Amino acid sequence: MAPQKSDTVELSGVPGPDTGLGLPFTGDPRQLWRVPTFLKDAPLCLGDVPTRRRRGFKGGKKSGQQALSQRAELLAELQELLWAHAIAAPADDRKAVLKSISSRVPRRSKQENARRKELFTPAVQKLLDGLEKGPRMLLVLQGMDASGKGGMVKSVVGAMDPLGVDVSGFGKPTEAEAKQHYLERIIKRLPTPGHVGVFDRSHYEDVLVPAVTGTHDEDELAERVEALQIFERELVRRGFVIVKVMLHISSGEQLDRLVSRLDREHKHWKYHPSDADARAEFGTYQTVYSTLLEATDEDYAPWHIIGADRKWYSRLAVQEVLIAALGDLQLHWPPADYDVESERKRLLST
Structure with a gap:
């Protein structure tokens, strides 16, 4: 079946998901797994979200694996385009794309500035302010043990050029990290412009774990959630x-x-x-995750809840979400700043 117009991702300079191979999914990958999709006039409950359903995909495992392999080439090309843009795009193009991304969130208000100072240490504020501006992607992977985070990095992220990908895992903080604000170690491992950063577990662990273990009260947890919301807005403002x-x-x-x-x-x-x-705390984790995902799902930093019982399906879904997110940047291949034909003649004469 031909994809609907709303399913297409218009790209500049590269084949889009609406051409050639067609779209693997029958819905918009930007919305298919979003948190609001699973709300039923009540708070989010992960227990009600299917884990084996092939949402938006009509094929089986074999066709899903074929689609994953075929679409990997497009994902790799889009990542290369992002990298090329950061390195070689004209200054005006870089500014335009940065402006487009940063406009997804409002400018800092006086109230947000005040909360920023209250929730972040001077060290965190300095690190945030020192982040270089420019388009880059951050993929946050969360899930219970054995949910497939490592396999996702190998199978999906592994299709991209490793020189343009930064993968970080966040376990229990070291003794030195535990003495710092919990966001310091996160900020230090963020990707640079043009790169795709992948967090295997992330800054969300610093809300999730204290909530499950009961080491923080409700007010402290609420402040941490607010801090993460401000933190992610700051990142979007920087591209x-x-x-x-x-x-x-x-x-x-x-x-x-x-x-x-x-x-x-x-x-x-x-x-x-x-x-x-x-x-042993599986049910508690599900409850905390439900609250956390709903509280921090934003159009500029969306949560996608993807059933992971079928590894091939979850990998295909994440790949398609990344393709759509990169395609939406509308990047162009940077033009040569030299005479192409002259260089061709020079090379052929050697």
């Missing part, structure tokens, strides 16, 4: 395209995957005894 993905796995599927790690010697390294402790 960040933020894509947040919750890999939503069922309790049964998670158990199978964790047990399989114990069944295979070469997977023992991926298991940690703390995995069982976290699994």
Whole structure:
């Protein structure tokens, strides 16, 4: 079936998702897995969100894997276009794209400035203010243990040029990091202009874990949520395209995957005894995630809840979300700042 006009992503200089291979999904990948899609006149409840449903995809595993392989080339080309833009695009083009991204959020108000000073340490404010401006992407991957975050990095992100990709994982803070504001270690590992940054777990752990363990009261957690909202607005103002993905796995599927790690010697390294402790709190994590995702879903920093029981499906879905987000930048290949034909003749004469 031919894609509808609303499904297309218009790109400049590269084949768009509406040409050649066609769109894998029957809905707009920008909205198909967004939080508002799962709200039913009530607060978000992850327990009601299917984990195996192939939302928007009519094919099976084989066709899904084929689509993943085919679309990987387009994703890689879009990433290269982002990198080329940051390095070689004319100054006016770079300013225009930066303005387009930063306009997704309002300018800082007096109230936000005041809250910024209250919620951020001077060190955090200095790091934020020192971030170079320019288009870049930040992919945030969250999910329970064994939800497929590592495989997502290998299968989807791995299709892009590794020189233009920065992958960071955030576990328990080190002793030194624990003495700092929790955002300091995050800011230090943000991608530079032209790069795609990937967070395997992220700044959301600093709200999620305290909420589950009960080490922070409701007021402290509310302040942390507000801090993350301000933090992400600051990033967008500096050219960040933020894509947040919750890999939503069922309790049964998670158990199978964790047990399989114990069944295979070469997977023992991926298991940690703390995995069982976290699994014992599966329901609590789902409740906290539900509240957190709804509170921090914004058009400029959207959350996509993608069923992760089928690995091939979740990978295809995330790939399509990235393609749409990069395509929406409307980038052009930078023009040569030299005479192409003259250089061709010079090369052929050597």
